[in-house]
Amino acid sequence: MSELVSGGAAVIDALVAHGVTDVFGIPGTHNLELYRHLRGSGIRHVVTRHEQGAGYAADGYARVSGRPGVLVTTSGPGITNAVTALATSYADSVPTLAISPGAPRGRVGADVGWLHELKNQQAALEAVTDRSIRVERADDIPEVVADIFEGFATRRPRPVHLEVPVDVLEGEWLRRPGARRPLPEPVRPGARAVEAAAAALARASRPVVIAGGGSRRAADHVAALANLGIPVLTTVNGKGVLDERHAAALGASARLVAAHEVVNDADVLLVVGSELGDSDLWGGVVAPGRAGERTVIRVDLDPRQLHKNVRADVPLLGDAAAVLGELVAALHAAGAPSWPAERAAEARRRIDAEADERSEPWAQIQRSLAAALPADTVVAGDSSQVTYYGTVHYWPFGTANRLLYPTGYATLGYGLPAAIGAKVADPGRPVVALFGDGAAMFSIQELVTATELGLGLPVVVVDNGGYAEIREQMVDRGITPEAVDLYRPDLPALAKAIGAHGIAVDDAADLGRAVASALSADRPTVILHRV
Template identity: 55%
Template sequence: MSPADHRNGGAAVVESLAAHGVDTVFGIPGTHNLELYRHLRAAGIRPVTPRHEQGAGYAAEAYARVSGRPGVVVTTSGPGLTNAMTAAATAHAESQPVLVLSPGVPTGTEGADLGLLHEVKDASGAMQRLVRWSRRVRSADEAAEAVTDAFASFTAGRPRPVHVEVPVDVLEQAWTGTVRTAGPVAAPAPDPGAVRRAAELLAGARRPLVVAGGGAVDAAAEVTALAEALGAPVATTVNGKGVVAEDHPLSAGASVRLRALQREAAAGDALLVVGSELGDSDLWEGRISARAVVRVDVEAGQLHKNCPATVALQADAADAVRALSAAPPAHPRDGTRRAADLRAACREEARADAGGNEEVNAAVRAGLPADAVLAGDSSQVTYFGSVHFFDLPAPRRFCYTPGYATLGYGLPAAVGASLARPGHPVAVLLGDGALMFSLQELATLTELGLPVPVVVVDNGGYREIRDQQAARGIPPTAVDLPTPDLAAIATAMGAHGLRTADPAALTALVADALSADRPTLVHLDARH
């Protein structure tokens, strides 16, 4: 019997996904979501099966981060959904458009505590506390409408995840409806008066500085052009990494957290912040300010957060920055020397924390094409290493979650990134502690036949927490962990497994891995 013979609530959801251009979903089939899976193939949607729902969520988040298109997660009810909650919270903290779909208890049994399979007290209520919105629908028509509303929400301001819960009886409910597609929701146009004041302020500045955040990733050309016109160095947050190519003469790198950059901002006479909340995860207990601050953000609530604006522009980043380019600088200036000095000062500061992570990143960078995507994790090799020492030519090439700072992100992120840019190289660089949170997703990479180099820097457990304990005078407690034979595990999962103790060897190993027929795990022993 064909899916058309079972046109039901499951079809309402899946047809709505297809109508909005979805061709890939991440999830695990279960007893209660089978009516969703019934319709995927006929709709031209590929189901990808990570080995844990949290991995499905991280893969969807990275898919959105790299492609700019919404990632979609399909879970089953109860534990399937709760397993994905950490990933949903990550997507919210990192402002990524992710749609989580889950079945729910039958209509009329909400909160009844009947002992149903996978029964949750209030699944939608729990998700409501984590994402932009969560909706439990009551009919197949409502299910289709909720999916359409989800896609509308992704274009309405700051992108954030949403959740749709479809009761199992609604999934099975006959449906004869049609799908309504959502058009993009236009961002507010920048206020002309505010644009004029901001442009004049920037044009008259003698030492302007630009900070680009995650909200500027689709305004790279505009930010670069304005920086060139102003002769202004550009620093980025982690989520804005690559907005200005990091080999550009005006790039100061992803350096907003560094005190050298914060001192430069304070000494300047104008600071332009595009698409960033300037949160603690960006500034690492620091502070950024200037005599005059222009802020651009699509969300009004961000415009004065953590650093009040002298002039605030609520608008799409590309539109606002393009408008700011209308006023030419009053003082001819060449910011390249200032940017070079600033970048050198920031790199010197970053080296104080980097240890051997700079060398590791340099070796991995040398083994990859310039346009490769790197997936990191909450590992020292990422936040002390890749953030500062793995240069990118463009945005949407770095998968890392600095705000929610989850462990276990890197491997499933590589799954999502690889499917977001088919045929383009993707690599993973992370620590042993992070790897062990999601080691099972190596099997997913293997099943998909993805030639992803996975470089694991093994420092014997949770080194960052060990360092923090030492700083507080606490003896090492529960942080020194034995590492299993990772190369052997990789081989057992069908991947290639290699070992080395020489960071310099990584360049050739990573380059060779890109032409393999499956992923290659490289275990770098750094326990010394």
């Protein structure tokens, strides 16, 4: 029997049909019909203390769970507060869905002083997401949501914004059953292209693989290439795709000059799921071999990426796991040789030597934590030196999707809410937030969220006195440091005032034990370490 409900039910029903179990957000005047139907839907709602926190939490949730992260905001300032988080997900190809109300039908751009009115809210969100979709009828919502989730599974996964006019959310809707749309087969290139790539690799004397974030679901096939002796370098987003203790692993060191030299010496370069951008290479240039004497093979689900920054000689458009599976099979069929292990070992020695030039104080912190924590621990970092100089290089990962880090957009304030999202996604898994004091103050309010949820979440704040990286850049340019040496609050006391635990650890060697103990606490623990 049909049931007459509000348009908010169409949104919630569609989320339920697509297996959504958790959403992050904040209720507001214009999205209340969503909350009417959330209760009783089986979906858990986590209320954050800022919509940006909801966006970062949804991002961390998606990276750890492999499922799209969902956030719900109100119109105007609610959704614009989440813009930076959505831009972060866009830069790192993370599937998040932001749902917000919009101006009533016929009122977009009216400029009449409607509450939360923007000149064009949808256009603002279109600028930072893969798509911003406005639905004009509640009946259209089930199909639109099905299309969004199909896109997450079959296209480059990037955030999508769904805008529902307030009058549609609050209007009547005759409820009808919704269903999940069957997904098509993974995108694959033609057999000739795969054969050409396999032939080039089989002839190579100095092959190298760069595995980016797009390779995370193709880890077994990346390992199969490494087992042939092909050195594998990862970007930061690909960290752990290949166990960093593997003999052919060069680590997540694509930013180092020594790694650039290894890549540029290659006669065949296989790039999987990476745009080879500045955030991956830190100003380095990928120019393997000399023209006519090298072959670049690129594997990507996004056709716009196949020639970006470095032109592909053999472009392979498709899902990384499907493409690499065919490529590995073709290599074995072609009788591909095993490349000598000494080449990868020598490259790793050169890369490690460069990393060690800037190891302190970051290496000691990471090694203390790595030694004390379980091997599957998720580390939620930030655009902080302790992350990009520390965790990236000195904490070896054996699997992918363990480092949550805003690589491309390089935002501050990501780490704490992303850690909350990770913990919601997988409550039984150890999660640690690890970032600097500058980053901490961008989202410290989310410590209230973690406390309210009773999360045993260690929050390690490495205090180096403010915005140390920016201070160094000022000094390098001959600028007198300004606005970078920050007032240092008593963070353990602040944590206790919120209701969390708070301690200070002076010796980096003791950090691991303190964090391991905090994993079993009944609430988050802020652990302050000054360097």
